Amino acid sequence: MRELTVSPKLPSVGAACHGAIDEAGRPGSPIIALAGAPNVGKSTLFNNLTGLRATTGNWPGTTVDVARGAWRFKPGDKVCDCAACDGDCRAGNVREFTLIDLPGAFSLDPLSPDEQLTRTLLLDAPEAELPDAVVVAVDAGHLARSLYLVCQLRETSHRVVVALTMTDVARKAGVEVDSYALAEALGCPVVVLDPRRRVGMDNLTRTVREAVPRPRPTPREYPRKAADDLAREDERFAWIEAAVDAGTTRSGEERLSTSDRVDRWATHPVAGPLLFLAVMWGVFQVTTAVAAPLQDWLDGLFSGPVSDIVGAGLAALGLGGSWVEGLLVDGLVAGVGMLLTFVPLMALMFVLLALLEDSGYMARAAVVTDRLMRTIGLPGKAFLPLVVGFGCNVPAIAATRILGDARQRILVALLVPFTSCTARLTVYVMLGTIFFGRFAGTAVFLMYLASIVAVIGVGLLLRKTLWRTMGSEPLVLDLPPYQVPTARLTAAVAWNRLEGFLRTASGIIVVTVCAVWLLQAIPAKPGAGFNEVPVQDSAYGVAAQAVAPVFAPAGFGQWQTASALVVGFVAKEAVISSWAQTYAVDEPLEGESAGSFGEAVTASFVASSGGHPLPAVAAFLWFLMAYTPCVATLAAQRREVGWRWTLFGVAIGLAVAWLGAVGIFQLGRLFW
Amino acid sequence: MSGPLTAVLAAFEAGAASLAEVASRTGLSPDVVSASVEHLVRLGRLESRELAMGCPSSGCGGCASATLEGTPGCGATGPDPGRRGLALVALTLRRRG
Numbered sequence: 095m096r097e098l099t100v101s102p103k104l105p106s107v108g109a110a111c112h113g114a115i116d117e118a119g120r121p122g123s124p125i126i127a128l129a130g131a132p133n134v135g136k137s138t139l140f141n142n143l144t145g146l147r148a149t150t151g152n153w154p155g156t157t158v159d160v161a162r163g164a165w166r167f168k169p170g171d172k173v174c175d176c177a178a179c180d181g182d183c184r185a186g187n188v189r190e191f192t193l194i195d196l197p198g199a200f201s202l203d204p205l206s207p208d209e210q211l212t213r214t215l216l217l218d219a220p221e222a223e224l225p226d227a228v229v230v231a232v233d234a235g236h237l238a239r240s241l242y243l244v245c246q247l248r249e250t251s252h253r254v255v256v257a258l259t260m261t262d263v264a265r266k267a268g269v270e271v272d273s274y275a276l277a278e279a280l281g282c283p284v285v286v287l288d289p290r291r292r293v294g295m296d297n298l299t300r301t302v303r304e305a306v307p308r309p310r311p312t313p314r315e316y317p318r319k320a321a322d323d324l325a326r327e328d329e330r331f332a333w334i335e336a337a338v339d340a341g342t343t344r345s346g347e348e349r350l351s352t353s354d355r356v357d358r359w360a361t362h363p364v365a366g367p368l369l370f371l372a373v374m375w376g377v378f379q380v381t382t383a384v385a386a387p388l389q390d391w392l393d394g395l396f397s398g399p400v401s402d403i404v405g406a407g408l409a410a411l412g413l414g415g416s417w418v419e420g421l422l423v424d425g426l427v428a429g430v431g432m433l434l435t436f437v438p439l440m441a442l443m444f445v446l447l448a449l450l451e452d453s454g455y456m457a458r459a460a461v462v463t464d465r466l467m468r469t470i471g472l473p474g475k476a477f478l479p480l481v482v483g484f485g486c487n488v489p490a491i492a493a494t495r496i497l498g499d500a501r502q503r504i505l506v507a508l509l510v511p512f513t514s515c516t517a518r519l520t521v522y523v524m525l526g527t528i529f530f531g532r533f534a535g536t537a538v539f540l541m542y543l544a545s546i547v548a549v550i551g552v553g554l555l556l557r558k559t560l561w562r563t564m565g566s567e568p569l570v571l572d573l574p575p576y577q578v579p580t581a582r583l584t585a586a587v588a589w590n591r592l593e594g595f596l597r598t599a600s601g602i603i604v605v606t607v608c609a610v611w612l613l614q615a616i617p618a619k620p621g622a623g624f625n626e627v628p629v630q631d632s633a634y635g636v637a638a639q640a641v642a643p644v645f646a647p648a649g650f651g652q653w654q655t656a657s658a659l660v661v662g663f664v665a666k667e668a669v670i671s672s673w674a675q676t677y678a679v680d681e682p683l684e685g686e687s688a689g690s691f692g693e694a695v696t697a698s699f700v701a702s703s704g705g706h707p708l709p710a711v712a713a714f715l716w717f718l719m720a721y722t723p724c725v726a727t728l729a730a731q732r733r734e735v736g737w738r739w740t741l742f743g744v745a746i747g748l749a750v751a752w753l754g755a756v757g758i759f760q761l762g763r764l765f766w
Numbered sequence: 767m768s769g770p771l772t773a774v775l776a777a778f779e780a781g782a783a784s785l786a787e788v789a790s791r792t793g794l795s796p797d798v799v800s801a802s803v804e805h806l807v808r809l810g811r812l813e814s815r816e817l818a819m820g821c822p823s824s825g826c827g828g829c830a831s832a833t834l835e836g837t838p839g840c841g842a843t844g845p846d847p848g849r850r851g852l853a854l855v856a857l858t859l860r861r862r863g
Contacts, residue, residue, distance in 0.1 A: 205808060238801035269797075323809060328769030331805070335770050335798050344795070354786065361784060465783050571784050572803070572814075 124306050126165065126191045129212060129247070130231030131240055132198030135259040137161075138289040139231055140195040143298075160197065160211070166190040167299045191302065194225065200239070202246045217250065226306045227253040229298070234264035234271050237342065241334045244280060251310040254282040255302050261286055268345040276341025281314065284341075353454070353575040360458040361573075363465065370459050374542060377446045379535030385439035386527060386534070392438070396431025397691070417625040421611050429607040429671030432691075433599055436520050440595055443519075444588040451587065452579035461571050472553050476506045480549060483513030484542075485591075487723045491730035501561050507735045508743045509553050511723045512750075514545035516595060517666035521718055524670055528692045529699075529711045537715075545719055552750060599667035606661060606668035610634060610675055629676060648717065648755035649703035649710030649763070654694075659717065665724040709762025713755035720751035770794055774802045775811065 128143075130136040144163030166189060194215075197208030202217055204210040216228065228247055232240040247254050261271055277284040283301045287294025316329055359365045401423050408419045450456050463477040476497065483490035490510045494503045514522075522541045526534035613634035617627035629635045630653065638657035645651045645659075654676050661672040677694040696707065703710035722728060722744050731740040773792040782788045789799045806812040 200804075201808065203808075236797060236801070238795070238798045239804060242801065242805065324771060324811070327805065327809060328771045331771050331798070331802055332769035334801070335794065338795065338798060342795075357784075357786060361786070461783050468781060468783075570778055570782055570788060570803075573784055573786070 123164075123189075124191050124226040125194065126302060126306075127194045127196050127216065127225035127228045128231065129196045129199065129216065129228055129243060130257075131200045131233070131243065134231045134233040134236075134240060135289050136198065136231040137195065139229075139257060139259070139287070140193065142289050142292055142295060144193055161195040163193055163195075164190045165193040165299070167303075191226075191306075199243060201242055216247070216252065221251075224252065227255060227302055229255045229257050229302060231257045231259055234258050234261040234269070235267060236260075237264070237269075237271070238331075238334050238338050241280070241337060242330065244282070245314075245330050245334055248281060248311075248314040249316055250313055253305045253308065253310060254280075255298070255305055256280060256282060256284040257298055258284055258286045259289060262288065264342075270343045270345070272341055272343065276337060279337035279340040281311070353573075356576060357458065357573065360455065361461045366458065366462040367466065370462050371539075371543070373450065373455070373459075375536065375539045377443065377450075378538040378542075380446065381439055381443045382523060382526065382535040382538060383532070385442050388438040389435045389527070392435040393432075393691075396427060396434065400431060401427050417615065420615070420625055421608070425607045425611040425675055426604065428674045429603050429668075430600065432670050432674045433520075433596075433603055433667070436523070437592070437596070439523055440516070440519075441588065441592050444591045445584060448584045448587040448591075449579045452577070452583050454574050454576040457571065457573050461573065464571065466550075472505075472550075472557065476502065476509070476553075479506055479510055480513050483510045483515065484545075485516060487511055487513065487515050487727040488730045491727060491734055494734055504735045504739050505553065505556055505561060507731055508556065508739065508746060509549050511727055511731075511743065511747055512545060512548040512552060512720060514542055514719055515666070515723060517599070517724070518719060521662075521666065521669050522715060525695070525711055525715060528695055529708060541715055541719055544716060548720055548750060548754075552746065602665045602667045603671045606664060607671055607675060610661060610672045613637075614676070634676075644752075645717075645755075646702070647760070648713045648752065649706060649759035650699060650714045650717075650755075652698045652702040654698055655702065655714065659721070662718065663722055663725070665726070666718070669718070703759070703763070706759070706763040706766055708766045709759045712762055713759035716758055717751040717755040720754060721747045770798055770802045771806060771811075774799060774806065778812070 128136060128140055140161060140163070143165045145166070168189075196212045196215060199209040199212040201209065202213045204213050216224070230240075230244050230247065232244065244254060244256060256277070258271060258273060258276075264271060271286070273284040273286050283305060285294055285298045285301050287298055289295075314333075316326070316333075360369060404427055405414070405419060405423050408414055408416070408422065413419055447456075450459075460477065460481060463481060467477045467480075479490045479493035479497075482493050487510050490513065491507055494506045494510070497503045497506060518541075519538065522538045523534065526537035530537040614629050614632045615625040615627070616633040617623065617631060618633045618636040619627070619631045622628070622631065630639070634657060635653060638653040638660060641660060642651050642653040642656035645656055650656070654673070657676060658669050658673040662669040673695070674691055677691055699707040699710045699714075728740055728744070731743055735743075770792070773794065774788055777788040777791040780791065782791055785796065785799055785803065788794075788803075789796045792799065794802070803812060803814075807814045
């Protein structure tokens with residue numbers, strides 16, 4: 095295609111085209127502008143009408159591409175109605191038009207260079223240089239959207255012809271367009287065509303040839319001196335709505351797409367939340383049931399052969415029994431190995447969540463959550479960072495910036511830590527598997543439910559006390575249609591999340607394992623050297639024993655359990671690894687055998703709860719869910735809301751966690 | 767006079783949660799509601815922002831909402847045509863001072 099050679103002096107459609115090269119139209123031939131919103135089939139129509147006899151180039155003085163070409167047809171048919179005409183008037187004897195493909199534009203009130211050029215050529219040019227007619231490509235599938243440009247052009251003296259495309263798409267959606275009724279309502283001709291199949295082209299040619307010789311129409315009346323922009327635009331949309339109503343018929347139920355029918359249930363005020371809960375329960379149930387055998391196998395692999403091989407290798411190097419063996423076998427292999435046992439579980443869960451996202455269902459869950467937030471008086475937009483928080487709290491805190499009101503930002507930044515991030519999931523699954531067996535999935539699901547309850551409860555508490563007058567921001571969600579998930583996208587999303595989790599977790603774990611090992615190697619009582627001290631007498635053990643009594647009323651006052659929670663303050667990813675590390679180096683008492691990690695944890699909860707391990711585990715899980723998620727979240731909070739509110743958030747989290755845990759245990763021990 | 771745009775804004779204010787709900791409350795066809803919302807965004811009366819359901823730790827490039835160039839999809843003004851996954855768009859009322 096050759097470059098358009100147009101004199102830069104020419105500022106208008108008419109001036110630009112007269113005298114230009116032959117492909118672009120014969121000099122003196124009527125000029126027709128082809129306008130329309132992007133993606134309505136305008137370019138296909140242009141190519142069909144010009145038969146690729148077109149040139150394309152930047153419009154002078156702009157960077158906007160404009161194509162123009164010769165729209166040729168057979169002369170001879172008498173097309174105009176003027177009394178003196180003998181088939182020899184301007185339209186009757188012409189053999190072609192010069193067709194200008196204007197840049198895509200929704201409106202003549204420009205928001206982009208493309209729309210600015212379209213406005214300049216159609217509105218701002220001198221009348222003598224305006225096109226002889228404007229063909230507006232209109233998408234029948236999105237009629238109202240396309241008609242705004244028609245509405246604005248009808249307010250001018252342009253001869254307008256509507257080229258109605260995509261009627262097959264509209265029909266599939268249950269919308270039939272009556273072109274005669276639509277033409278009557280719009281006050282201009284409407285030609286139904288399908289540019290891809292070259293249907294209706296002759297009709298369009300004939301209609302434009304008929305339109306060109308006619309006098310310019312009287313502009314449509316509209317309230318130019320309306321009270322404000324909205325009033326004026328409202329009048330235009332009322333006109334558009336009337337045209338759509340007059341020109342279309344809808345076939346009742348048929349207009350409901352599959353997405354609409356599913357959404358009747360998925361976003362229903364009662365059925366929607368129940369469906370959401372059922373779906374999430376299914377996700378956790380499938381995840382834990384399918385991944386459990388793999389997790390057990392990996393656990394055995396790392397605690398058995400891998401540890402043995404590393405131990406044997408160190409012994410061969412003369413490092414057996416040294417601090418190096420302690421760090422590598424009891425620290426890194428135990429800690430990182432424990433993390434890796436969660437890989438199948440995390441992978442499966444990420445795949446299932448990616449499937450839900452890619453299908454479009456998670457968008458409906460957002461509607462359900464949003465409605466819940468508003469029902470309890472929290473700002474609707476707050477659901478956005480909270481949903482992000484179920485992935486990771488750090489970006490969720492940053493996402494509070496979308497809230498316009500400073501008090502809303504603080505409130506939501508304080509609530510985000512109660513959303514259960516994926517790092518906490520590993521602990522839920524581990525304890526769920528140990529204590530609840532085949533009901534582990536349900537236990538995990540209940541923890542997510544508890545997380546939602548905590549968000550709502552604390553949110554309401556703060557709304558009723560600190561921020562009673564907080565305003566609300568209306569929010570509407572534009573839901574995408576459902577689709578069959580694609581394997582490529584699902585796999586890519588799941589892999590990216592798994593990779594991200596492993597990268598973050600492994601970095602944190604290596605650092606904390608080293609720190610925990612160091613603290614466990616430092617003696618806090620006299621009589622033992624570095625790395626020779628029993629763990630309960632190490633700096634780590636002594637500090638944990640000092641903290642542990644605080645948790646006694648909640649049923650998990652053993653120092654090993656308390657130490658895991660202290661490490662969890664740094665990052666929840668490190669809870670299990672440090673826990674495993676503690677038990678790996680914690681020698682069994684006399685008369686006891688060294689059992690598995692699960693057995694050790696069970697024995698710990700049985701001992702600390704006075705024989706009520708289940709309520710103690712429930713209390714522990716609540717505490718883990720509710721207290722400070724990690725130092726990275728605290729840093730993000732400080733950045734967004736300052737130190738004062740961050741410390742307030744830590745206090746609220748610890749209070750809710752401890753009070754809730756004590757309540758759960760004390761109540762639970764009465765029944766379990 | 768009260769036209770479709772005012773009716774759609776009123777439905778926003780009244781707490782409609784989705785465009786289907788706006789259509790149901792206003793009695794307007796989904797097509798007119800969709801066009802009205804799009805126009806209100808152009809007018810600056812509504813804010814349109816694409817959402818993601820969660821951020822992968824690997825950053826925006828690893829997100830289904832990211833564009834093909836790996837730039838963020840969430841928080842963008844409306845869905846990017848080059849995005850990889852579905853677009854959930856939040857529309858919020860913009861208060862005029």
